[in-house]
Amino acid sequence: MYAKLLVVIFLRTCTDLSFKAGVNQLDFDSLGSFGPNVKRMLVNPFVWSGLLFGLMNMLFWAVSLSSFDLSYAYPFLSIVYIVMMIAGKLLFGEHIDRYKLIGLLFIVAGAGMLFIR
């Protein structure tokens, strides 16, 4: 049963990493380039893989939600934050600082608390 939730966590991570990889290649800071940016987004393979992962994420979320309480499954998915921070560091060289680590500890504690019946 938990395998379903793990699949959702995996798919959600893939969705956001794909989108991030896609939009990292764009520069939205200059408003003037909005049109070209949208055009480049539509031909970007990462954007498309993100959409695909997102669609699968939605469907699997519906599947796993049918066997869990919403008040259990929704906070459970906060495990994504943990995976995402590690992936952000490894793939995009993002910085991990005190705030992020302490925040992460709270989230880990919160997610862990869900296992107490």
Added chain:
Amino acid sequence: MKKILIFILLPIFMTVLGELMLKHSLNKMGVAIPAETVAVWVDRVHPIVPQIPMAWISKAIEGGLHLAILASHLPVVLSLLTIVVGGVLWLIAMSKFEISFLYPFLSINYLVILAGSALFLGEKVSLYRCISATLIVIGLVIMSRSPNREKPHDSPVQKEP
């Protein structure tokens, strides 16, 4: 103030509404996959890939049927669409406000969903679940205080060809 209400609270409302609708419609439909249908499909697929254990094939087919039933159930599709609209509105909000200001608002979701599942879905929300959601909210607020919000400057940005 009006801007905050429309751009920030509307996506949160849509997301929470979508999740509650989704769980409600899933509760109501009660997906039971007929064992005979699965057996028929296993008989068809097994000869093609005899190396794969029967139990795995049957699990995969059951999962596929489950997915297909959900994807063709209108209330489920509508709830998922509501969640997607909430996500798109959230992206618009991200373009209007600073992310550090916005992120703590995201944690409202956890609290409202907890309250909503107790009120509308009749779930038993234990003290542990409340503490859990509170810890996640605190964690998100602390994370949003981090000075490293912008993407690193050395990350490769593709230049206009």
